[in-house]
Amino acid sequence: MEKQHINLSTLQCREMEKIITSLIEKYKTEYIICFGCLNDAKTATSCFIEDVKQSNTHYFLLMITTDITRIEHEVQDYVNNFFEKATITIVVHGMETVTNAIAQGSRFFTAVCRDGMQLYSANGLRLNIDYPNLNPATTFSKAQKHYYHRFGMALGFLESAGVCYDNGFYSNCMFELHQAVVNNEIANIIHKSRSNAITLKEFCGLPIVGVKTGFNEGFITDLAPGPFIKSYVFGRDIKKYQPIKPNNNIIFSYDNEFKIVLVETEKEIYSVLNTHKQKLSNRAIVKEGLKNGTKCWYEYQQVNKSLNYDDEYIVYPNVSLGNNFTLTTGAVIDMTAFLIKSNSRYLLAILNSKLIAFLMDIWSISRRGGYLEYKVQYVEKIPIKNISFDEQQTFIKIVDQILEAKKQDRDTTTFEQQIDALVYQLYELTPAEIAIVENSANAKANAPEVHLQDSFE
Template sequence: MVCDFVSSDSWVILSPIEQSIKRKIEAVGTPLKDWDIQINYGIKTGFNDAFIINTEKRDEILANCQTEDERNRTAELIRPILRGRDVKRYGYDWAGLWLINAHNGLKSKGIKPVDINDYPAIKEWLDNGGVAYNGKMYKGFSQIEKRSDRGDTPYNLRNCAYMEDFSKPKIVWGNLNLTASYAMVQDNSFINAPSPVIVPASKFLLAVLNSKLADYYIRQLGVTRNGGYFEYKPMFVEKLPVPQNADTKAVTDIESYVDSKNETAIDKAVYMLYGLTEEETLYIDKKGR
């Protein structure tokens, strides 16, 4: 057994093969925290029962708009939202849920907070309440007024400096999973915290994150819970070393495997990227899913 004291955070006792795998991964890759990307948590509403609605409620709100102009403004403010449970490996099953994106603006870019008075139909819902998307009763303004996690007014969401990132292609995942389950979302959908998000997204990075090698490495950084669940926090994912200047053909091949959903080929190609031996790949295979 070998003691690894390299990390400033902690040390662990590794077998010779585990030590070899760790060194190869860290020699080839650059930690994601040092990439030109942003890794953050999804949107936080402070009260999901009010700000997350189903399609039926969205349609009702739009039907209550008094003018076409109000209806267009309102439709633009209500955006699709995913939950961690909706995200699968390389895809997602949208549950027909929507976020009332009553954001608090971005002062650094001169974007003002949403004025709820410009959205009377939304205000009516937030003021009066009704049956929420999950079947619970939302009792109206008094419930959003007393929440501490809010913006300038009870109608506004808390500050979110990376709000615009949700309009870009992004990689998302559920924070608590049995195995790596990352997906790329191309549209302007949000994802609900505590699920994380990476911007910008690429098929190459998506493939590496979903690979057995990456899952093996990340899971060594935390504790697996009862039932085999692991919390894929940004603080763990950002430590994954990924090659920034991988061979162009290797990147192209891996991206093509994503398109064809050939996970066996992805795992093999990622192992080759890091120069692992057959013995080392078999070791990870036995440890993984």
């Protein structure tokens, strides 16, 4: 098929200027590309009035953002209300999503980014991506397989939506229409996981990001742990159920109330800090605080003061290959990891289960090699069955066995399988639904291993 490039007239470009300006002011926009434009012109003729000419233009836009949060519905609602002179359909995705899709052979994103008309770029440059050569036969085969898999199921939901509409059940109608375009089996798993459950946020609060020093080299030390020296945990140090064995210690110059401690009397600690004083003093936030007397030159850029680092918490890496939740006590967590203010063994079992790994694979942003971004907005909505403490005991006993076995480097496969079986039963999955989750886990396990460095490290 011959490539068709999008071109807009001068008048159409002027028409788009207002909406583009508004979008880049409201959202973190990298690029806006027009990939379609429909012009509908009509003339009304009557013997009573002069001829009336009417025209309407429908623009199709791709907006690429720096934000990974999914905001396509919000943006579409915004342009619908803001811009009345023309119709706009806007697709919104993060930059990483677009580049990954193109690398995987997406015909849609390849055509839009390569042949569309770029209306805006934050850096003033043309979007520069290596576009693969698309194989029409492969594209057709994928589309055909997808069509036959989805059509019958979608038709059933569509018919159900019609019945709901005819009987005035409009909310149910909307739900059925949504299900018509979602894989039925996966939709059932998601629905069951949320049924009679609460979110992780409701269970124990939002996850908390680790500390941000602004210059790790100025604080990491070979000095032994003590009153102002703690173990320092990076995201890469955190593995599923594993006892954390950090390779670093860090100067932590705070008291129990998170007030900065004057460490000048601690000669060895002060010597480490003083070596990097200039760089530590020039860190963002700290530099401004020194000017107005609100900061000390060796305090962290960011530290959550609601925590007691001597307590036991659940922690996990911000970028992870599968679920890697475990417990830690007495360590400072780097910003490449998150902390959950709970040490519930029951919660730990749920978080490390194959079912939650399956859901996170649906919700999270993926990165190279199968890694996922475990951002707060994804983790906070993990569904937790809020059962009684007595009902949690079976989970708790098995998790304690796993934790003890991990300390001795013993295999825990059988224990983890028992946890998965309990989770399937708790969330009421059918054998067919369990097979979907297990197949997904097996596919992940057999994928080639790729190592990623911690984000922001």
